[in-house]
Amino acid sequence: MAGRRPPTLQDVATALGLTANTISRALNDKSGVNAATRARIKAEAERLGYVPNVHARSLVLGSRRTIGVIVSNISNPFFADLVSEVELQAQHAGYTVLLLLSYESADRERDAIDRALRSGLDGVIAAPVQERSAAWAPVIKAGIPLVLVSREMPDLGVDFFSNDNAAGIRLTTDAVLARGARDVVLVDEDMPFSTIRLRIEGFRQSLERAGLPFDARQNLALVPPARSFRVSQSWHADDAYRVASDLLDRGRRPDAFVVGDDYYALGLYRALRERQLRVPDDVMVMGWGNHPFTRFMEPPLSTLLLPFEEVARRATRRLLDRIQGIGETGVVTERIAPELVIRASSER
Known part of the structure; x- marks a missing residue:
């Protein structure tokens, strides 16, 4: 027995007493078909089981x-x-x-x-x-x-x-400044991306608007890139851990860290914990990305939800x-x- 042929655009048009062009315009949400007719056409197409032939249309x-x-x-x-x-x-x-x-x-x-x-x-x-x-x-x-x-x-x-990268880093930096921080370090990736350049610029703007100096040697802790064809995660907590550990072991004790990704905060937390520095009592930390794990960190991480x-x-x-x-x-x-x-x- 031959199989039942799939319904066509013309079948929908015949069932409703309309032209195939009207049916096509309605199903593709084009202008020229009023809302009531469009709804009736879509309902009939669904009832008949009509599926547009995208391949044929492409040809x-x-x-x-x-x-x-x-x-x-x-x-x-x-x-x-x-x-x-x-x-x-x-x-x-x-x-x-x-x-x-x-x-x-x-x-x-x-x-x-x-x-x-x-x-x-x-x-x-x-x-x-x-x-x-x-x-x-x-x-x-x-x-x-x-x-x-x-x-x-x-x-x-x-x-x-x-x-908005610049606006985002201003939000996180302004938040710790408003809570009393005066020595803030940005931890971010050392890569030539416009996203990072804009974050550094927004960070600098926040400090200077608060009357604080910006010194790249003092206020930036850049994480060397660890990307390869085999890398499954772009950011490595252990890289941030090493950068933060080096900074802290040189005697730097900033009031707050703002980071370019929540994964960096994982490494930062460990570096602080190993040196008996408490978050947020000794050092405040602000993340970036609102990854699912951030609310389960101890303490839960303040961060930025990206759109x-x-x-x-x-x-x-x-x-x-x-x-x-x-x-x-x-x-x-x-x-x-x-x-x-x-x-x-x-x-x-």
């Missing part, structure tokens, strides 16, 4: 209905959240996602870009390595819409979405608008404010 439009996402490593919790949200948004719009990883290597990034070009993607969302903006020129030359997230390359002239899901939503919507040729024509840059989460590690 007609000359599109693969696929977007690429190029990030360093999805074990980085920020990028894991970002990729998950991009995939959800893309799926809702009828697109699939091709994930490509750079592992913070310019060569690996170039390979990912080459693969994206060969795959005929409709658009790309990327957190670039930032060593060579020229590597992205072929994407722009090919007319493929490109949206950057987290790390900025202004010379490319493309849309950019990120959490990476919102960054991903806005970036994906912007990319889809670019692909469809709608929306704002100029370059869009958005930095979304993070949210301070106060816990015991900064409360005296």
Whole structure:
């Protein structure tokens, strides 16, 4: 017995006495169909079991209905959240996602870009390595819409979405200053990223607004990068532990530490504990990222909740608008404010 053929767009149109064009516009949330009719069409499509043939549509439009996402490593919790949200948004719009990883290597990034070009993607969302903006020129030359997230390359002239790094570090630094700290050290990664540069600048601004001097030799404790193709986590608590231990063993006893990632706070806690320094009585600590473990630390870690899901939503919507040729024509840059989460590690 021959199998029952799947319902078509025309079947939905015939059942409702409408044109196939009206059905298509309603199911794709296009203008020109009122809310009541749109709801009736969607209900009938669901009743009939109609599923759009995305592959056939792609052939007609000359599109693969696929977007690429190029990030360093999805074990980085920020990028894991970002990729998950991009995939959800893309799926809702009828697109699939091709994930490509750079592992913070310019060569690996170039390979990912080459693969994206060969795959005929409709658009790309990327957190670039930032060593060579020229590597992205072929994407722009090919007319493929490109949206950057987290790390900025202004010379490319493309849309950019990120959490506000400078504002975020000002929030954490201002919080410990308001609680009496006068000697504050920023622990962050020693990498040439715009995110880190902006955090250092925001940190400096907070100190100077409080009438305190900023001296990179005294106020910065940079963690050497420990990235490789095998690294599963971008930040290592043991690296922060070694940097903090060296600083403390040289006689530095700051009133507070603010860190560029909660994982650094894990190593910092141990270095302080081994030297009988109590958090927050002797030293306050502020984190970054609000990772799930932070509320289980002892004491629970004050930190910063980053809006990476919102960054991903806005970036994906912007990319889809670019692909469809709608929306704002100029370059869009958005930095979304993070949210301070106060816990015991900064409360005296």
